Amino acid sequence: QQQVKQSPQSLIVQKGGISIINCAYENTAFDYFPWYQQFPGKGPALLIAIRPDVSEKKEGRFTISFNKSAKQFSLHIMDSQPGDSATYFCAASITAGNMLTFGGGTRLMVKP
Amino acid sequence: DADVTQTPRNRITKTGKRIMLECSQTKGHDRMYWYRQDPGLGLQLIYYSFDVKDINKGEISDGYSVSRQAQAKFSLSLESAIPNQTALYFCATSDSRTGFEQFFGPGTRLTVL
Numbered sequence: 001q002q003q004v005k006q007s008p009q010s011l012i013v014q015k016g017g018i019s020i021i022n023c024a025y026e027n028t029a030f031d032y033f034p035w036y037q038q039f040p041g042k043g044p045a046l047l048i049a050i051r052p053d054v055s056e057k058k059e060g061r062f063t064i065s066f067n068k069s070a071k072q073f074s075l076h077i078m079d080s081q082p083g084d085s086a087t088y089f090c091a092a093s094i095t096a097g098n099m100l101t102f103g104g105g106t107r108l109m110v111k112p
Numbered sequence: 113d114a115d116v117t118q119t120p121r122n123r124i125t126k127t128g129k130r131i132m133l134e135c136s137q138t139k140g141h142d143r144m145y146w147y148r149q150d151p152g153l154g155l156q157l158i159y160y161s162f163d164v165k166d167i168n169k170g171e172i173s174d175g176y177s178v179s180r181q182a183q184a185k186f187s188l189s190l191e192s193a194i195p196n197q198t199a200l201y202f203c204a205t206s207d208s209r210t211g212f213e214q215f216f217g218p219g220t221r222l223t224v225l
Binding site for chain 1: 160215
């Protein structure tokens with residue numbers, strides 16, 4: 001069973017639009033929530049991460065929104081660009097264990 | 113990331129064969145991981161090692177074994193490959209001193225016929 005559920009599986013957005021990817025988790029012990037970005041032929045790379053003591057974290061065009069009570073977090077990509085086309089994975093971890101549990105991934109395509 | 117290398121990058125093998133995938137890192141990290149990636153299932157942890165003498169099973173360890181030959185090397189073996197082990201395999205590393213970011217290798221695409 002997946003402890004971290006990610007949606008949608010695929011997403012097509014026009015250049016300049018907002019891409020939104022959602023994740024929901026079950027384990028309330030999770031206290032670290034990263035997003036990884038993977039380009040074709042490459043391994044995933046950390047994009048941005050949040051801890052549950054804040055509701056939002058922004059880095060450039062990328063924002064994580066976190067809702068602890070709903071056990072949900074999401075990635076927003078503002079002004080989406082064709083170069084953002086990649087697969088995005090949300091993940092969750094318990095700090096003490098340092099083991100990442102990944103969502104199923106979202107393949108994002110940004111059309112020019 | 114060139115600091116984490118995996119060999120081979122692609123491998124086609126037959127059912128029942130023994131296969132070894134190798135991972136090396138120059139990052140000086142103490143922790144290493146093996147993941148399997150299947151479409152729609154994300155990355156699933158196979159095995160992980162927090163130091164040379166520490167080996168732990170992950171979510172899907174059945175049919176796999178690992179060896180941590182040195183701090184920089186972590187290999188994954190499929191003792192008797194089966195078709196449903198066809199997948200993309202990633203090695204990753206992290207540093208227990210500096211945080212939780214995991215650094216992934218470029219992956220090995222394994223096909224079992």
